[in-house]
Amino acid sequence: MPRHTLTALALKARLAEAAKAAAETKKPQRIGDGDGLMLVVQPNGHASWVLRYSNLGKRTDHTVGRWPTVTLALARDKAEEARRSLAAGQDPAAKRVEERQARVSAASTDTLRAMFDEWMAKTKSEASEVYRGNIEAALKKDVFPKLGAKAPHTITRADIVEILRDVEERGAYEMVRRIRMWLRELFEFGIDDEKRPQLLASPIPMGTLRSFKTRKTRSFPAITEAAQVKDLMMALRSSQSWTVRAALLFSAYVWQRPTEIREAPWSEFDLDAARWVIPPERMKNREEHWVPLAPQVVALLRQHQGVVGSEGWVFPGRKYGKPISEGTLTGRLITAGYDKKHTPHGFRAMARTVLDEKLKVDTRFIEKQLSHEVDARLRGAYNRAEYWDDRVLMMQTWADWLDAQK
Numbered sequence: 001m002p003r004h005t006l007t008a009l010a011l012k013a014r015l016a017e018a019a020k021a022a023a024e025t026k027k028p029q030r031i032g033d034g035d036g037l038m039l040v041v042q043p044n045g046h047a048s049w050v051l052r053y054s055n056l057g058k059r060t061d062h063t064v065g066r067w068p069t070v071t072l073a074l075a076r077d078k079a080e081e082a083r084r085s086l087a088a089g090q091d092p093a094a095k096r097v098e099e100r101q102a103r104v105s106a107a108s109t110d111t112l113r114a115m116f117d118e119w120m121a122k123t124k125s126e127a128s129e130v131y132r133g134n135i136e137a138a139l140k141k142d143v144f145p146k147l148g149a150k151a152p153h154t155i156t157r158a159d160i161v162e163i164l165r166d167v168e169e170r171g172a173y174e175m176v177r178r179i180r181m182w183l184r185e186l187f188e189f190g191i192d193d194e195k196r197p198q199l200l201a202s203p204i205p206m207g208t209l210r211s212f213k214t215r216k217t218r219s220f221p222a223i224t225e226a227a228q229v230k231d232l233m234m235a236l237r238s239s240q241s242w243t244v245r246a247a248l249l250f251s252a253y254v255w256q257r258p259t260e261i262r263e264a265p266w267s268e269f270d271l272d273a274a275r276w277v278i279p280p281e282r283m284k285n286r287e288e289h290w291v292p293l294a295p296q297v298v299a300l301l302r303q304h305q306g307v308v309g310s311e312g313w314v315f316p317g318r319k320y321g322k323p324i325s326e327g328t329l330t331g332r333l334i335t336a337g338y339d340k341k342h343t344p345h346g347f348r349a350m351a352r353t354v355l356d357e358k359l360k361v362d363t364r365f366i367e368k369q370l371s372h373e374v375d376a377r378l379r380g381a382y383n384r385a386e387y388w389d390d391r392v393l394m395m396q397t398w399a400d401w402l403d404a405q406k
């Protein structure tokens with residue numbers, strides 16, 4: 001059995017002394033634990049556990065782990081494992097070199113696409129199918145054709161900037177930032193993976209991308225006069241396309257963002273509980289959002305299921321596997337005479353204004369339903385104050401008012 005000389009308390013005291021001595025002398029300091037195991041403290045303050053042994057007359061220092069990740073107890077276990085390997089005729093230091101070379105060899109045949117597949121499987125498995133599909137579609141379109149076959153460690157910042165500039169060139173300013181975000185997560189995953197020792201740094205530009213264009217803030221045309229809502233609702237109900245009609249009526253009832261509505265899968269809805277739960281990855285503020293569904297909305301969705309089914313997209317588009325497009329919804333409003341007067345996004349402003357000015361609903365409930373950001377200092381308290389019962393009542397009041405506009 002190894003003869004240990006350290007205790008946890010003694011190690012703490014000696015470590016402080018060794019760190020001070022190493023910094024002053026600019027030389028490593030060793031704290032022995034017996035039978036060749038020692039903690040080597042470097043002048044920069046870093047410390048690693050080292051097992052010193054002799055094999056065939058040659059003295060070898062074998063690193064078993066870095067302190068404090070590898071504790072005293074764990075270092076002793078690793079040292080004992082190395083001793084057993086040595087007794088079995090296998091040099092632990094040589095074995096480590098072979099394993100490192102194998103990892104480097106594997107990394108040399110690695111590709112960005114392979115790393116992406118691994119990243120998705122290990123970190124995005126809990127995300128919704130819609131969100132995972134959005135990530136893969138974006139990278140398949142803009143990144144993989146140029147970089148998919150390259151080894152991650154060979155990709156440069158210039159390569160990434162060129163990709164982002166191409167996306168910017170076609171006016172997809174928001175997509176520039178989404179792709180940058182996903183690639184940054186992807187490379188951070190690769191750096192943490194021991195199978196990729198050559199990937200030491202991320203090539204993804206940091207900061208706010210000030211040299212890239214941003215989408216200009218604009219207000220969306222919206223009907224906000226209560227007296228004008230009647231004609232709008234009559235126009236929505238007269239739509240000849242069932243799915244377009246259902247999507248526009250649903251938008252009027254729940255007034256979430258068009259993308260959140262268009263890309264909603266049936267899996268997010270609990271019609272028995274009259275609740276729609278939008279996951280964080282589909283929300284602008286990256287926070288899960290609960291939407292109460294009034295009885296009229298539940299009835300609309302159940303009837304809609306009888307037409308389109310209860311799997312996949314709630315509002316499927318004409319192209320197989322794709323949701324309905326915002327252009328389709330906008331086109332119906334234009335046909336109904338609302339060009340530059342009302343848009344799919346305008347239902348948010350319509351509800352916000354009428355609920356506040358005519359129906360006199362507390363604006364706290366309205367803002368929560370809109371999932372608007374608040375002062376960061378109040379964010380924690382705001383997130384806990386769901387106002388769920390109040391919002392259920394508000395959405396019932398709103399649905400009843402809309403139904404009265406005939």
